[in-house]
Amino acid sequence: MKISVCIPVYNFDVRELVYDLKREIASHSIDAEIILIDDASDEGFKQINNELNNQVSQFILLEKNIGRSRIRNLFLKHTKGDYLLFLDCDVKIDNTDFLKNYLQEITQNREVDVIYGNFKIDSSYSKTLRNRYSVEREIFSGDKTSDFSVFKTVNFIIQRETFQKFLFDETLIHYGYEDFVFAKKMELNDVKFSALNNPVIHVDDTSNEVFLAKTETAMNSLFQLSQNAENEKYIKDIKVFSVAKKMKNLGFIKLFVVLYERFIKKMILKNLLSENPKIKYLDIYKLALLLKIMK
Template structure:
């Protein structure tokens, strides 16, 4: 089988049919791809909607788990996948028509581990912009090391790339299940280990803006979760930097990225733009073995702030 499309499903009864239908508008025969839907404890009619839809399809597999989060649902889907390539699709988004077959053709011809494509992002005002755009040579194959160290790659969503399944599994790449923005750490792992990455100008993914997204919530408790997740991200980056498989140059980069993540959050605390206090920040960093802060950050400016912060935190 050529492709596995993994869809975590959580309370998307009004969007999931459009999402699923877009998968069948890619110029691929049903025998060439599978759709793995992982119902993550939905409390609306999402599960019933999918059950009704798959009666007319031969290549959808539906699983249900208790609500463990998107990362856990994707990890589960990865373990079930039979395809040579993996594509992650959120249940409230959809694929642009006749795009994935073109991306698969390029992936096959270049033998790349990661195939990047463009995403159209729906804005609150209804306008559309291109998200995760990049200015790279569309005829060149890059290494992850080259992109991390020299090209300032935008490490973000896992949904704007096609991945070779064997590459993901052989390098034990996973989504953290105890934080939001789990895509970011997943992407850091991908660029840490990938040796063949290709960029295309194909628009393949449509990201739908929803006002009730956790990322846009101003509720204190949800903001706390997001901000604590930044500390979790720093922890995972620091842990990855100590992995013996990681080259020294990338290891140093990951340590600096970990520190920069912490400093960015700490600046928000200093400016009173965070629901976390300095004491809570320090306590969580100590729990994650990230305190006292050591080393440098990604820029000289952030490194300077890091040194100042160490003094301030020492008296907190």
């Protein structure tokens, strides 16, 4: 059984990640390849990662940025593995048996098609809005679960044949919800899923300002999805979307937006940009963004 480790790279130094993976592959004699695809990073990061050219099976440099969905689908063209292990480039390995743990889970649960490994937060950035959101809403607790809703693209392994059937939606070029739709498609088609605590450490130093900008992009992506009726079954359970849709049906959008802009927007932004941001305020911020697009 061969594993292809697939790492989409964008403006990040992936040398430590690659060398840690290579060390485990060698020490346990694992049948694995490492494939890097750089999504048109800045020249400085290309130079930093250039030393990996002879350290991995393939290092592909794209001339133009193709986005989070399309680049993941592209790995099918360049990999040979029976299983594809996807890792975000901004992670670190937390366990010297990281790959071995995945292999053990695959061996013990042959019927499982997709395994999600979870993630931790680098303590250096634990107080930022981005990472507080991860801790409160994204990282699952416990040892195992079969709940597809915990799935994130940061760290997962999938059977090649399964991935070929359920590709990422390439119409989602920008940030937001590509992982949710990908997981929902598989869940609705009864793909066998398991999540276990085999985490990587997510090194995300995104500032509160940048995360709010990404949140706005994500709301635009969600609205884009909603314009295609076929996507309704994938996004209907997203809380901000379901609330926004109810408010639109009740004719409350204009009133909410006016009240938000006049009375609470300034207070919410002040908190979200502070050193002690509250996730409940982020919920209101997201709702206001989506409603303004929908009106």
